[in-house]
Amino acid sequence: MLSYQHIYHAGNLADVHKHSLLAWMLDYLTRKDKPVSYIETHGGRALYDLSADEALKTGEAAQGIARVRHWFDSDHPYMQSLRQTSEKAGENSYPGSPMIAIQRLRDTDQITVAELHPAEHSALELALPTATCRRTDGFALGHAMLPPTPRRGLMLIDPSYEIKDDYDTIPGHIKKYARAWNVGIIVLWYPVLTSGAHHRMLKTLKNDHPDGARYEVSFPPARPGHGMIGSGLFVIRPPFGLAEQAAILKTRFDTLS
Structure with a gap:
């Protein structure tokens, strides 16, 4: 349950998909002079060193952000966050989603991030001294916090899916979240898998939230036999313009081989 560390996958193509659209959504929210709440259920360490042995071992960043930054x-x-991170932490650094949130949001906004892994949580607190970082189960945090103050805002749910039951239990959590926070943007990231393990979850989500939007991209597996061949976001109450941004991004992913 606590074995997953994102450093092995930081900056991969799934991160490019997820983080670029997240950065755009946060920018959209801050166009109005009204405070927002940002809640993240599985934060990781927020700042990653792509020259670390773990990152080099998989080579996923080399196939990801290093390849498609242009x-x-x-x-x-997204590019503003990448640049801001490299200027502050070095050219081999990469921002996780909590770091992107800190960079894109304002002092008047509220940021709360959960991370259960003890070492990852310690690194998260070090990287985000001005955010509320809780070492707790992320799904439980969501139930406890909603509806938040301020009421406007976004929740990112980005589990590792190393618990196989996640595909069955996530729709139930999200159904309660959407009911408790009836104005919030709720974003679920999921892997697109050769096994098809994500299909039933998405069917349930679409049945529960017929107005929810699904944005997927495909890409080559990171290595022979690797089961992830794409990245998806399921978004409840997607902001205006997100579909266009996602479509532009998809055309770029479609060029990969």
């Missing part, structure tokens, strides 16, 4: 204009919110 996709994004300099003023894209």
Whole structure:
């Protein structure tokens, strides 16, 4: 349950998909002069060193952000976060989603991140001294916090899926979240797998939230036999313009081989 560490996968193509759209959504939320709440259920350590042995071992960052960085204009919110991170932490650094949230949000916004792994949580607190970082089960945090203050905002649910029951239990959590926070943007990341393990979860989510949007991209497996061949976001109450951004990104992923 506590074995997963994202450093092995940081900056991979799934991160590019997830983080670029997250950065865009946070930028969208801050266009209005009203505070927002950001809640993340599985935060990781927030800041990653892509020159670390763990990252080099898988080579996923080399196939990911290092390969496709040119996709994004300099003023894209994702590129702004990448640049801000490298300027502060070095050229081999990469921001996780909590770091992107800190960078894209304002002092008036509320940021709460959960991480259960003790070492990852310690690193998270060190990376985000101004955020509320809780060492707790992320799904439980969501139930305890909703609805948050301020009421506007976004929740990112980004589990490792190393607990196989997640595919069965996540829709129940999200159904309660959406009912408790009826104005919040709720974003679930999921892997697109050769096994098809994600299909039943998505069917349930779509039945429960017929207005929810599903954005997927495909990419080659990171190595022969690797089961993840794409990345997906299921978004409840997607902000205006997200579908267009996701479609543009998909055309770029479609060029990969």
